Each structure stands twice: as structure tokens, then as C-alpha cells.
Amino acid sequence: MTCQEETEMNKVRLGIIGIGNMGTGHAENILSGLCPDIALTAAADRRASRRAWAKEHIPDAAVFTEGEELIASGQCDAVLIAVPHYQHPGLAISAFRHGLHAMVEKPAGVYTLQVREMIAEADRHPELTFGMMFNQRTNCIYRKLKEMIDSGELGQLKRMSWLITDWYRTQFYYDSGAWRATWAGEGGGVLLNQCPHQLDLLQWLCGLPVRVQAHCHIGKWHDIEVEDDVTAYLEFENGATGVFVTTTGDAPGTNRLEITGTRGKAVCEHNELTFWRNTVDEREWCVACREGFRKPDFEKVEVETDGLNLQHPAVLNAFAAHILRGEPLVADGREGIRGLILSNAMHMSAWLGREVTIPFDEQLFHDLLMEKCKTSRHKEERDVTISTEGSY
């Protein structure tokens, strides 16, 4: 089937820029038939080995070295950008200028100034679809929790705590890519590479905090120049507080999200959502109760969800359906900046050794990051693509 025929069949002609760990996974999903609205018509990678892989496995696709060549080729209606983070905004901006829809891998970028440029360009092309690969938003647990929060079932937010320490990585992982875990190549460590999902979900569920104090430990568990261990304290506008703890050094690690509101407590752990539902709002109970130690009565509920957790293919399918039929995205690309604001604020708090308020000085963040890039270590390219199966 030719590209022309694909278009006639009303499929989105997609080009993947970056056939590395993530891009390969996306390509395999599409090739295996999980994305019926998408035709994979192009691929780009700077590494000859990955271009060879693309030629072998995607015989119908045009293969390019540079993302810009792919964008200019006319072979695609849309691009999926899965290259190192620094390049996300530049390629997305170029895609929009060429009239292409863009799906961007997380994080949206490395610093917010560049992401704001990307959003501004997207806003100049309201006819184009701009999506972020926040595949964890498709998880039934988080979707259900979001629904409960939005409907008021938890009451007003009081506290949140996320221990997300099951992002284990070996030293081999860090040695496998020249750009990986360097300031110049990746712009950060666990906050930029592994945690964009949780930082997005955090702001999606609880909103953005207004104050952040973070303790980021550099190369604590691995020989790297960026953080692999973070503990952050958060304060939200209504006074609610939070902690966010992450690392790539703990095994087996924990993934436990607890959100407490005035009407109860929700915990996501072990792929289950449990809710302790107060029979009365705690704020009313506190002043009305004539006993000293008594809590509001509550019931513990194992919350039922729809059980669906469709991950990356679902994000791509929604992207295509948005382009073709105006159906809703999983995550609008403009929302990508919010999790990045959180990680930038955590970095800056650690660098300055003090609390950072949001919004923060985005130019200062950029300048501090560029300083770090100047002395960023050079790593040898090893041309390794690792299967990411089960790792995100």
C-alpha cells in the first residue's frame, strides 16, 4: 500500500523521530496493529544502526538521519518526537511550522523557557493537534482517582505523599547512552527521565504546588553527574502539604501514592486503589465532636475501576482520533509544562539550598542549568538500545 492509499483510507501518516528505546517501542506497537488509525510512514535516527533497524522492520517507511529532514519530507501528517529531551521543543516547533501535528515524548523539554516557545508555536496553529505522551494517565487507577477528586469525594486536599522509588536502574543503564544522565545531554536525572509521569500525575490530581523545597542527591547510587535520589516537600495554595520521594537506587522500591482530603484518604499501591471514606467532613467533625480522641466514622472501600490500562497505544490512538475526528486527547501538549515546572523547581531548590516559590524565575533556572552544562562530562557513545519493556 502506498502512502497515498493510506491517506485515502483516512489514516494518520506518522513519522517517528528517534528510534531509540522509546521510539522502537512505539514503532513495534504500531507495526503489531495496536494503532489502526496510524500508518507508520517515516522514521529518523542519527545512528546508522537504528536506521538499519528501521529499514528492516518498517519496510514501507522513508528513513532519514535528521528529524528536520523527516519533517520537511512531506511523508507525514504527524510526528512522534522521541529524541533526547533538549530537542523536543525545537523539533515540535519545526513540525508545527511545517503544518504537522506533533506528539512529544515526556518530558516536554528540559527547561520551561523552551517549552513556552513550543506552546506559543502550537497556539499559532490551532488547527494542529499537539499531544504529550503521558501514558500513565491511561491507567485506570489514576483515572478513577482523578474522577473521585474532581467529584469532591475526597473533600478538600490536605496532604499527599508519593513514594516512587521503584525506578531501579543499574550502572550499566547509565553507561549505555552518551546523552544519558548528563546535564548537557539530558538536563537532569531521575526527575527528568523517570519521573515526568508521576510529576504530571501529581499536578493532574492535586494541582501545582506554590512552594517546593527539595533535596537532590547527585550520583548518590550511580557514577553519574545528575541526581538519582530526591526528597521534596511541597505546599499547595490552600495550605495542603506533600512529599515526593524518588530514586533509581532502591530495590525493590515502592510506588505508593496517598492523597488525604477532608472527606477521606485514598491510597494507590500494588495496582489497587483503596479509599477510606469519612461519614462526615473532618473539618466539621473537629469542632463539633465532644470527645477528645474520636475520629469521624469511616468505611474502607476497595475502589472498583474499569480495569483498563492501555498505555502508549492508547495515547497514540487518541492522538490520531483527535486529528481525524476531533476526539479528546489523553493529554494536551500544553499540559506538559506543568510537570516540568515541578521538576525545574525541585532542581532549583536543591541548587540554591532554599525553598522555591512557583512561579519561579525561569531565566535564572535556565542560566543555572547552562552553567552546569558547561562542565558536563563527556561520555563515549556506546550505541546501545535497551528494551524498555515493563520499565515505565
Add this chain to the structure above:
Amino acid sequence: MTCQEETEMNKVRLGIIGIGNMGTGHAENILSGLCPDIALTAAADRRASRRAWAKEHIPDAAVFTEGEELIASGQCDAVLIAVPHYQHPGLAISAFRHGLHAMVEKPAGVYTLQVREMIAEADRHPELTFGMMFNQRTNCIYRKLKEMIDSGELGQLKRMSWLITDWYRTQFYYDSGAWRATWAGEGGGVLLNQCPHQLDLLQWLCGLPVRVQAHCHIGKWHDIEVEDDVTAYLEFENGATGVFVTTTGDAPGTNRLEITGTRGKAVCEHNELTFWRNTVDEREWCVACREGFRKPDFEKVEVETDGLNLQHPAVLNAFAAHILRGEPLVADGREGIRGLILSNAMHMSAWLGREVTIPFDEQLFHDLLMEKCKTSRHKEERDVTISTEGSY
């Protein structure tokens, strides 16, 4: 039976100073036969209503207004000090000087300088027994975890997290005592009143941290002048980190302690101890493994304990057995300062808005606390004794 006969039967003649919430509970335990080595021979309380209670319920006991009178009366071999925290060290010092053994309710005191005086006096009387009422050390879960840590089963400490937010209290509770939840009366809030157990267990299990940064919120959930919501970040000497989150405002709240070492992860929650045991030390695995995402293999174990959780009577029985037969205490009184160091450091970090290193400037802490006491609010005495059953 006369006091003389009790002594001849080789019981410890105990006087309880303070027949409030805690003192009453101790008296009832002894009166109900849970402490066979102890004869309750005296009681003191400044409130007439509590002295009347003592006369009615402890007919064999001499009843006093002042603790000092009880100490000087010759009716006791030992005292149990269960009065407002500021008075703990002074009464213990007086007891030692009168040749009496002393069991002190937690916290050991309000500031470390006064506790150091108490310890110095105890050290001048090595023949006397000095115990702290750390009843949570009798809990089989924590005893077993301590044994596992000490035996090296967890490996080197990497991270700890304690969400201890199930100390719920109503406004009625805070209104029930004139000294409660004031700087001058109690010297603090949830850190001083509810958390001494957890702060002691934290240092007992993990050692004292060397750095603390805490966010203490004053009267956030209640009309009080002290903290009722705390999030603290900890760093230990070997670089391990921790978070400690507590409040009296969450319902139903959480009590979840997680300790991660290089050989696995232990979690105490819902009165269960679960251990994820790595088959190989993570630190060795990290550098040896030739895969990027693979964790060490592990097994999940529901840890068996002896099931015993004897609480306050066990602490008192060990105290009596130490006096009578030299058997081990649950907690030596000298260890009481360690949890207090932690709470003082958290308070001072919040007051100064910066990280505090341990050891800290104890005179500065004292001076800052005394400043707060100067403007401490006056509350009307309401003469209420609340049953503490199930609350500690």
C-alpha cells in the same frame, strides 16, 4: 496489708505523680493486677478532683497535692512521673536525690538542657533505676524490626519514611487542659505530646540523623498556638535520608513505617511487618549487572513475630524487675534525650527556616523556646481527665 508488709513481700512501693490521663491509666493497670511486683502506695495531683479519685480508687495509698511531698514522704521506693512535660526532669532529679527510683513518662522533658541535668543526676546515683515510658518498644513489630536491622538482614540503611498521621485529636481535646498545646504549658504540639514514641523508635531503629529540615505548621487544624502538622526531612551519617510526617488533623490517618536497606525493604503497617529480601546486596548488583532495568531478585516475606505487645504494664514490670532483680529495662531513662533531640531539632529548623545539624546549639533552642513562652496564651483550666484508651 501495710506498706511495711508490701516491702517485706519484696514489692516495689510506687508513687504516681500526676493522676491525669496517663497516670490514671497506669494506676488502673496496677490496681487490676497487671503489675504483680508493684504496690501502689502513693499518689499526688494538684487537682482536688483527682486526689478524690485517688482516695476512692486507691484506698491504701497516701495522697498528696505536690509531687515533692510524695517524694519526701517515705511512702515509696520509686516514682512514676506523669505530669506536664516541663516538670519531668525536676521531679526526677528530686526523686534521685531522695534515693528513689524513677520512671518518667515521655517526653523526657521539653528541652535537652534540662534533660541533660536529669541524666547527670541519675549518673550520680548508679544504684537507682531510671526508666522511660517508651511502651511502643514492647510492640512485637518494632522489636522484630530492630532485631532484623541489628542482625544485618536489611543491610546498610538507605532510606526511611514514617507517615504517622493517625494521632487524630479534636478541638475538644485541646480545650480540655490548660497546659495542653501551649508553649508555656507543653512546650510544643504533636512533636512533644503524640510523637515521642515514634521519634524514639526512629532513633532506636535507624540511629539519630545528623541533619534535619522540618516544616512545622502552627495551629493548622486546631485553634492552638503550637504545631499540629509536621513534615521533616532527615539525613543520616552514612548519607541515608528520611521523611517523617505527622499531624493530629488527619482522619483516619496512616501509620506506615518503611525502612530500606541495601539488602531489602521492611514495611510496618496495619500491625504487620513485611520484608522484601534481596537475594544479593543492591550495591553489589548495581555495578555487576549487565542489564539496565533489572533489579536484584527478591522474596516478599510476611515476618513472623512473637505476637506480644504488652505496652505500659510491661514497661512498669521491667522497671520493677530491674529494681528487684537487676533484669533489663525496656528503655533506660538516659535514652529519652534522643527522641527529644529529634523533636527539638525539628522545631528549631522550622523556627529558623533552615536546616539544623545535630548536635545543635541547645542553649539557642532553650532561648528561642523561652521567647515563645513569654507570649504563650493563657487557657482556662477545665479540670477534664480524658480516657486515653486506645490512643497511644
